[in-house]
Amino acid sequence: MPNYEVHYLSVSDADAIIIRYENSGDQYVVLIDAGNVSDSDKIKNYIWNHWKTYTIDLAICTHPDSDHKGGFFGLLNDRDVIINEFWLNTPEDVIKEDEYNRLYPKRNRLSHCRECYDHPTDTDSLNLIDLAVSNKCNVYGAYCGKIHSHIPISVVGPSLDFYHPLAIEILKNNKRRKDEDNTIYNDIGYFSSVQAKSSIDDEPDDCSPTNAGSIILLFEPITSCKFLLLGDANRAAITDAISNNTNLSGCRIKVPHHGSKHNLTSVLIDKLAPCCAIISAKGSRKHPSRGIVHCLSNHCNVYSTHKSGTLIHTSYPITTPAIPLKEKQ
Incomplete structure (x- = not known):
């Protein structure tokens, strides 16, 4: 039986997930998102301290927001780190030359389509895709149906058809929608199921095209254990x-999206019927x-x-289980 570990790193209101999968003596390390720019050293050291390697067999950037792509720049610029394969989606995958020229007759398709993967702050840095290619990473798009050849991880969203209109919006350089709930998370006082449902179901869907285009992943190391990793996908994408x-x-x-009220509804939660829920969040302002x-x-x-720090799920028993933010009712 294969051994596996899924580590949800504590990186504030950002995402960084590390999977270690071992089967028949072969070990694979997967990094799904890399937090903000400042998180690259933390990720590098975490991988080394746990598995004595700097090789990442598969890196996946679920979408090009700074709190997901940021740490990849430092990792790709680090001479110790080797990334063999990189999955990410870009408008160039679905907007072909003829369509692009009709929309933007005076612009360069390749550079425009890759702008969303520019460094968040350093204008002199190579684009993330160009940086990965220069490091001889094998870079691939990741759409519904894609399966890794050695690691039991597959893409369950988005489909090419779903991503196409989002890609057009991404090219317009739409700004992310601001979540206006600024309250600090607490679970004090009575909060009925009716109140809970109303507090999310009455809210609009997350309208960020980059969030909606998040790569949704299913990691299924054994038949009785499945991990659904939703990135910042919105309600339409999850549906x-x-x-x-x-x-x-x-x-x-x-x-x-760190437990935002704009990315799930009570109906979607009931359809997913999760057996465990993990939130990567700072625990202040709007998330979770x-x-x-x-x-x-x-x-x-x-x-x-924000309550438990880095969370770990493994194929072998953990001696000190994490304390839930909220137990099953």
């Missing part, structure tokens, strides 16, 4: 993934949403990195 896949219920889920946490707890224990 589309559910419609294209029949095996997404009963998973251990990485809650989208109390309504989201409450609705998730109808199905399972809910954990957050």
Whole structure:
């Protein structure tokens, strides 16, 4: 039976997930998102301290927001670190030359389509895709149906058809929608199921095209254990993934967008019916949403990195289990 570990690193309101998968003596390290620019050393040292390697067999950037792509720049610029394969999606995958020239007759398609992967702060840095290519990484798009040849990880969203209109919006350089809930997370006082559902179901969907285009991943190391990693996918994206896949219920889920109230509904949570929910969040301002946490707890224990720090799920028993943010009701 294969051994596996899934590590949800504590990187504030950002995402960085490390998977170690071992089968028949072969070890694979997967990095899904790399937090902010300042998180690269933390990730590098974490991998070395746990597995005595600087090789990342598969890196995946779920979408080009700074709190997901940022740390990859430092890792790719580090001479110790080797990234063999890189999955990410870009408008150039779906907007072909003829269509692009109709939309932007005076611009360069390749550079424009890759702008979303520019360094968040350093204008002199190579674009993330160009940097990966210069490091001889094998770079691939990751759309629904893609499966890794050695690691039991597959892409369940987005489909090419779903991503195409989002790619057009990404080229317009749309700004991310601001979440206006500035309250600090707390679970004090009475909060009914009706209040919880209303607090999220009455809110609009996350309208960021980069979030909506997040790569949604299913890691299934054994038949009885599935991990659904939702990036910052919005409600429409998750609905589309559910419609294209029949095996997404009963998973251990990485809650989208740090537990924001704009990325799930009570209906979607009931459809997913998770057996465990992990939130990567700072625990202040808007993330995580109390309504989201409450609705998730109808199905399972809910954990957050802001309470427990880095969270680890392994194929072997953990001697010190994490304390849930909210236990299953």
